[in-house]
Amino acid sequence: MINPISLRLFYLNFGHFTDHMLILIFAKAAFSAGIDFGFGKDGAYAEMLFYGIPSLVLFGACAPIAAHMADHWNRNGMLTVFFIGIGLASILTGFAQSLLQIGFGLALIGVFASIYHPVGIAMVIEGGGKIGWRLGMNGLWGNMGVAAAPLVTGLILAQFDWRLAFIIPGSVSILIGLGFLAFVRSGGARPPEATRQEKEFVEFAPGWQRALVSLTLVTAAGGFVFGAMTFIIPRLFEVRMQGISTDIAVTGTLAALIYAVAAFAQLVVGRTIDKRTIKPVLIFVAVGQPLFLSLMAMQTDYTLFAVSLLAMGFVFGQIPITDAVLAQYVPDQWRAKVLSIKFLINLMIGSAALMTARYLLSTGAGFEAVMRVLAIAACFIVGAAFLLPKRHLT
Numbered sequence: 001m002i003n004p005i006s007l008r009l010f011y012l013n014f015g016h017f018t019d020h021m022l023i024l025i026f027a028k029a030a031f032s033a034g035i036d037f038g039f040g041k042d043g044a045y046a047e048m049l050f051y052g053i054p055s056l057v058l059f060g061a062c063a064p065i066a067a068h069m070a071d072h073w074n075r076n077g078m079l080t081v082f083f084i085g086i087g088l089a090s091i092l093t094g095f096a097q098s099l100l101q102i103g104f105g106l107a108l109i110g111v112f113a114s115i116y117h118p119v120g121i122a123m124v125i126e127g128g129g130k131i132g133w134r135l136g137m138n139g140l141w142g143n144m145g146v147a148a149a150p151l152v153t154g155l156i157l158a159q160f161d162w163r164l165a166f167i168i169p170g171s172v173s174i175l176i177g178l179g180f181l182a183f184v185r186s187g188g189a190r191p192p193e194a195t196r197q198e199k200e201f202v203e204f205a206p207g208w209q210r211a212l213v214s215l216t217l218v219t220a221a222g223g224f225v226f227g228a229m230t231f232i233i234p235r236l237f238e239v240r241m242q243g244i245s246t247d248i249a250v251t252g253t254l255a256a257l258i259y260a261v262a263a264f265a266q267l268v269v270g271r272t273i274d275k276r277t278i279k280p281v282l283i284f285v286a287v288g289q290p291l292f293l294s295l296m297a298m299q300t301d302y303t304l305f306a307v308s309l310l311a312m313g314f315v316f317g318q319i320p321i322t323d324a325v326l327a328q329y330v331p332d333q334w335r336a337k338v339l340s341i342k343f344l345i346n347l348m349i350g351s352a353a354l355m356t357a358r359y360l361l362s363t364g365a366g367f368e369a370v371m372r373v374l375a376i377a378a379c380f381i382v383g384a385a386f387l388l389p390k391r392h393l394t
Contacts, residue, residue, distance in 0.1 A: 004188035009134070011180045012120050013141035015079060018173050019116040020145030020230075021152070022090050023059060025169065026052045026106055027231045028153035028252055029162040031238075036162065037099055045235055049358040051103040053351050055110035056227065060347025062114035067340035070119045075336075076184045078119045083177025085112035090170030094163040105166075114347075118340035125327045125335060135320035135327075136270020143263030143316050147256040150234040154252025207389040208329040212338075215325055217384030218282070219345045222318055224377040225289060227350020228357055228370065229315055233258060233308065236367050243301040254305060262312035270320045278328070279388045282321050286385040288314035289378035297371035318381070325388065353377075 026033075030052065034044030070078045089112050093105030124138045125131055156165040205211075237251040245251060272281055292311035299307050322342070330338050353374075360369045 004190070007183065007188060008190075009124070011079070011176075011183065012124055013138050014176060015082060015116050015120050016138050016142035017145035017148070018083065018086065018169075018176065019113050019120075020142045021149045022086050022109055022145075022169055022173065023055065023113045024146060024149035024230060025090070025153050025165055026055070028150040028234045028248075028255075029157065029165045031235065031248075032157050032162040033102065037102075046358055046362045049354060051099060052106055052231075053354055054103060055106040055113075056347055056351040056354060058107055058110035059113050060344040060350070062111050063118045063340040063343040063347070064337070066115040067118040067122075067336040070115075070122075070336055075119050075123050076180075078115055079123070080177055080181045080184065082112055082115035082119070083173050083180055085115075087170040087173030087177060090166045090173065094166035094170065096163075114343070117343045118336045121323055121339055122332070122336040125323070126332065130274040131327055132270040132272070132274035132320060132324055133267070134270075135323050136266040136268075139266040139270070139316070139319040139323075140263045142319075143259055143266065146230050147259030147263065149256075150252040150259075151256030154234075154249045154256075157252075158247075158249040205329045210387065210389050211325060211329045214384045214388040215322055215342065216345065217387065218286075218318070218322055218381055219342050220349050221377050221380035221384065222315075222322070223346035223349035224353045225293070225374050225381070226315055227347070228353035228374055229312065230259070231354060232357055232367070232370065233312075237304075239367065240300045240304055258305070258308050258312050262309055262316050265313040265317035266320050269317045270324075273321060273324050277390055278321060278325060279385070279390050282318070282325075282385040282388060283382070285314055285317045285321065286378070286381040289318075289381060290375045293371055293378055294375035297368045297375070 026048075030048040031045045034048040035041065037048075039047050066078060086109055089105060089108035093102060093109060096102035096105050121135075121138070124134050152169065153162075153165045156168065234252055234255040237255050238246075238248060241251055241254065244254070269281060269285065289311065292307055292314060295307045296304065296311055323339075326335065326338055326342065356373060357370050360373070361367070
């Protein structure tokens with residue numbers, strides 16, 4: 001028989017996978033949808049990016065509302081709403097018959113996607129203990145969703161069309177949501193028993209003000225980098241890997257491979273912060289980002305693939321650190337609220353990154369300029385890492 005705690009963690013991890021995959025289907029499907037709606041090949045991707053921006057804005061903006069509802073209702077109920085709601089929104093997007101309808105469908109995906117991070121991550125942290133590994137594993141599942149988005153979408157596009165790229169994953173999400181609902185009703189979705197330290201952790205920890213300032217800066221700059229990198233790499237590979245292949249299924253698979261392999265950095269980082277002080281780990285992870293992002297601006301084909309893998313390893317490796325810092329300084333009753341604000345900042349800045357990329361691409365500056373801007377933004381993560389107080393994760 002499956003341990004209920006393990007099954008609960010599976011649903012939480014699969015929720016993170018679903019969240020990132022469904023919000024990023026459009027990143028790969030945008031070009032094909034643009035062609036379908038009458039845009040020329042040269043401008044289809046840049047023009048369609050506009051219709052994805054409200055989705056990312058709502059992804060962050062609705063997070064505080066989701067946290068408030070979870071605190072005043074319950075977290076399990078909100079996670080059920082997430083699975084079923086985002087699945088229905090994805091199917092609705094697949095049936096869009098106009099640009100306005102596709103924008104509305106994508107926005108609705110953003111609304112339901114906003115539920116996961118303030119609610120799901122708070123549920124992962126529940127109980128305390130060595131949370132670095134749990135956060136690393138949860139982050140790995142999330143980034144496997146990032147990896148699956150271009151892979152699955154590319155394969156569906158190669159065989160069918162962009163509409164089924166939304167409809168099929170949406171249907172799977174609904175089925176998982178119904179399974180989680182049955183699990184909750186059976187009484188198995190209870191959180192693990194809290195450790196003694198977690199039970200005694202009822203007030204903000206000393207140094208929390210400085211820690212949250214550092215966290216805010218990391219979240220803002222990191223959100224700019226993460227938001228752009230998880231969206232543009234599939235298209236970047238289509239444009240800059242023509243020496244390898246011009247097949248969108250192949251470049252989509254290569255983008256998926258980057259996201260999948262780089263995601264394992266979170267397990268390494270998660271295990272490390274369970275054993276060591278967070279600050280030096282964050283500094284190391286932060287320094288690697290501007291270095292490899294700037295190198296990406298100059299590469300093509302296999303060299304671009306290798307440098308992109310290193311860059312994404314550092315970008316993804318940062319994810320469990322910020323949530324671990326939050327868990328270290330913020331008590332459970334405040335975590336969903338603070339997580340929601342963190343994601344509001346992250347995704348609003350991520351939307352700004354998309355608008356910046358769209359502007360640079362539409363003016364003909366190219367992906368070189370986009371990568372240089374991202375490298376500059378990553379330098380602020382380094383500064384924020386030095387600001388973080390020294391405190392071991394307990």
